[in-house]
Amino acid sequence: MSKLVQKVTTDLYSIQMKWVAWYLPIVYILYLVVLVFVLEPEIQAMSLLTFTFQTATIFMLVCGILSSFVFLPIYVKHGVTRKTYFQATILSSLALVITIMTITALVTWVFTLFDGSIGIFNNVQLSLLSTADPKWFLTILSYCIVIFIYFLAGWLISLGFYRYGAAGGFGCIAAALVFISVTDLFYNFKTPKPIVGIFPQVTLTSQIGIAIAFSLLIIAVVIAFVHKITKDIAIKVE
């Protein structure tokens, strides 16, 4: 990896971690408030890891959208090649995903220490994924992969708008919806999903290994699209 890729990766990671420093504490507080005041069984069963994962999908989607509108023009303006920006964006977003999920897993684990002593945690389950053991590792890995796909979807959508205008942007939204929906179907998340709601309720697999394998394939496909769009994208003079 070139020194410049390392530098841009570090910078992108630092900037987005400043957003995470706001985002995570707010989500954690919101989780506790929801757990105390919303008495629905589905909510009461939700772990902090699962709760954060659900909000992180949107957070990462937004990070992906900002990635091209904000960072692409700034870096090319400072003489960074599109290739370096592309590599650094992937690496920094992966680091971001891992950081968010690792911190949250640690806090979730700390909460498990209070099982039985604090009532609100009594019904909590780590996740509803049909994971074999090691349950923690596979859950964290699955959540990381899925929120990374959301980041890539946001990135693809914003690149579509930036490069091709409204028509291309809406085309990329359609492609991103397909990628996200297929991912959701593979994992069979039993969570409110406006996107998946438009499709018939089908489950493609109950095997976490297969879900992970297919989602890695989706990641490869989206990255290939993003690479094609970024490699000679024109920067607007504005």
Place this chain on the structure above:
Amino acid sequence: MRINVEVKNLSVQYKEFKALNNVNVTLESGKIYGLIGRNGAGKTSLLSLLASYRKPSSGFITINGESLFENEEWMPKVSFVHYTDYKDEHDTAKVYLELAERYRSTFDREYAEQLATVFKLALDKPIRKLSTGMQSVLNVIIGLASRSPITIFDEAYQGMDAPTREIFYKEVLEDQARFPRIIILSTHLVSEMEYLFDKVLMIHKGELVVHEPIDRLLQKGFSITGTADKVDQAVNGLQKLSEQKLGGTKSVMVYEELPEQKVEDIQQLGLEVEQVSLHDLFIQLTSDKEEGSK
């Protein structure tokens, strides 16, 4: 660092519109190029290509023999200063200087801060709260202090008042003397900035119509004034750019290098021969009517 930029057969096509058509030009270190052209002539398209903001539709740009687009060594050595919309920018000017310092190896932070003092730019104020003129000052400071071997200012003066523009021009000349590089000044303020130019690049409808040292170009523009029949006799065979007639008096602008003997012959006819300004040449060379007729 001596560098040589070769632009060969460069064209840019936006859907149906050809913004640049087969442009060929060589740029050398130590020169200030004045890029002039009417609105939509293709100036920003050319500059976008030089800054690797866009890939040419055809043709290429090389620096010291290497292709420029996506070149990791050369892209950081090109600075493109242009109007930027800062209405949502909460960061301060100081953050922007830090960013430039981090990514431009030749950036001189001390000089940037000196310039901020000279221009009276508040470094700790959010950029969106600065006036348009001060936002342009920030762009110009970054462009100058980056000391990039290729530095492009595309109408960088937007919103600046006249005294601020004068400081900008003075700094361009002084810093160019200290650290010679290729500077391109794209402008509509032709009269105000022509003294800065070593060479003039004039673009019209996507084509490079002039690429000459400014003194040589100015030696080609003359107005010949006097009685109509004698003027007609004098300009016979010369390339005429425009003519004006008032009563029996006629004035014709010609675009041709006139040998001293020819000038003397014309003067002996009782006619007045005057050099025309770059501003007038620009207007006539890029006017929409049929250009120059022999």
